[in-house]
Amino acid sequence: MTNQTHSSLSTREKVEKSMAKRRAAETRFRVYGMASILFGLLCLVVLFGDILSKGTSAFSQTVVKQTIMLDADYLGLTAQSTDKEIRRANFEGLIKKHLKKSYKPKGRKARRALYGMISAGAAWQLMEAVQADRELLDSELTIAMLADDAVDQWFKHDRDRGYNDQFSEFQLSVLNSWVESGDLYTRFNKLFFTNGDSREPELAGIHGAIKGTLLTLLVTFLLSFPIGVAAAIYLEEFAPRNRLTELVEININNLAAVPSITFGLLGLAIFINMFGVARSTPLVGGLVLTLMTLPTIIISGRAAIKAVPPSIREAAFGLGASKMQVVFHHVLPLALPGMLTGAIIGMAQALGETAPLLMIGMIAFVVDVPGFINDPSTVLPVQIFLWSDSPERAFMERTSGAIIVLLGFLIVMNTAAVWLRRRLERRW
Structure with a gap:
């Protein structure tokens, strides 16, 4: 009896020691996680603090x-x-x-x-x-x-x-x-x-860059959203399941991870050298950014379509609806909020891109404010790049000021995406 009691106590002590080690490991893991989060937040505070301290005077x-x-x-x-x-x-x-x-x-x-x-x-x-x-x-x-x-x-x-x-x-x-x-x-x-770019820092402004950015994003949205939605609907609802479809899906997923400068080289070879589109215009910039944002919009569009419950399709088929009616009258309206969210995220990604636009000549010094999509212009990230390379201290100040404006645009676009998702999404 004593041996059994001793053995039971020994087992209990082993279990308690094991539990203590588990709790200690869990506590360390939580501490490491909190430390990582705090370190990331500290880096963000330092980054934004530095930008604000240098840019507000602009x-x-x-x-x-x-x-x-x-x-x-x-x-x-x-x-x-x-x-x-x-x-x-x-x-x-x-x-x-x-x-x-x-x-x-x-x-x-x-x-x-x-x-x-x-x-x-x-x-x-x-x-x-x-x-x-x-x-x-x-x-x-x-x-x-x-x-x-x-x-x-x-x-x-x-x-x-x-x-x-x-x-x-x-x-x-x-x-x-x-x-x-x-x-x-x-x-x-x-x-x-209110001013465009200038050689004199006190006269330099971001009006031309902002308008060029808006025109470029307008071209990008008008092209990428309908094409991306159509591609997502076809791949998810109509495309046959075979090796060709699988190959297309794999390539779309791979394109989402391709460096953005590659799309600039592609736009230079096709739109400018082959089709003769003018350099440094919102039109060619929008075409290049369309290529870059299409994978993001297609992937998010397919995810939104998959999120629609199968019961919606089955109920529509049960009432005698055709495949086209089911997709465009029932599935697409329910998936559209998620597609819009993906499109806004894609636009926010395009807003911050510089490398592909440098390849198509949007690095040019443009003083005049563009009036339409075929006028020479630059965009806000490229304007920041140009000013950061200038030796005058006042241009460095305006670089930080332009970064603050760009961050404001990005925050607004991402906030709009979150608001749309919460406002329009359906919970099943």
Whole structure:
């Protein structure tokens, strides 16, 4: 009896030790999992924090308030001058004349340094003001002129740190006088959202890139969604089960994992070299992104069709419906929310692509805002790529600002996909 009790206790101790080891292993696994999640979240916080800290200043622009006499004789204008004559007037020279008179630089070098503190876009500001109201001629106009990108960076970042090496003593004296008088200040940078690309950082904007992106995504959606849905319906409902169908399905799944630059090479060979589609247009960009997003839409479309319960089909067949009626009147309406979700996810993937678009020439420097799908344009990811390669600090600031806008678009599109899925999905 004692031996049996001892044996029972020994077995119980072994089981308890084994359970203790299991619990310890489970606890370690949970700790490792939580540590991985926290590490991932920390990386995201660091990444987004760095982007926000560098990019938020791109949404403000430094300006210099000046009161300029719009000398009609110097400009060669009258109240009856046409817009064409106003565009030809020497507003840049008028600004230089005002600066020379107000700050009296000594020597040619000092004059050039003074003139360089004002952006080339200031002349356009004066021109637009006169075009809007010709009565301003021969009167004083107080206007907030755009400062040069070097002045902008100094005022927003370097001034408080004491970094003044990029300016001469004369320039610093002028800058400090502007700061003390309150004539140098920052305001919301609406040009960042209304201008196209520019060689001057203070004039560069993302309007052209945003419009090019929207036009490219429009072409992509109009082509990829109907083709992807039709392919998913055929493969899932009508295609015979044979080796050819299996080969097509395998290739579709493989295409979803192909590097995106491969689709750029394919678009370059087929659409541009073979069919002669113009480079660097939303049309050719949309065609290339259609090839890239089709596998995603087809796979998600087939999954949505499979999710429809067989009882729906059986009930429709039982009431005498044909195969086409069952598919298009019953299966497709129920599967469409899932297909739309997959399409939005595919569009979000296409929105962030750069490599395939570089292969078809959308890396070109395009100043004008595109009006239609056949106009030269660029897209937001490529614009970010171009600015990131520029040496000016102000372009680096605008790179982060454009990334913030791109992330905003991606968040909106993914949120829309989640909302559509929850709003329209049917639970069986």
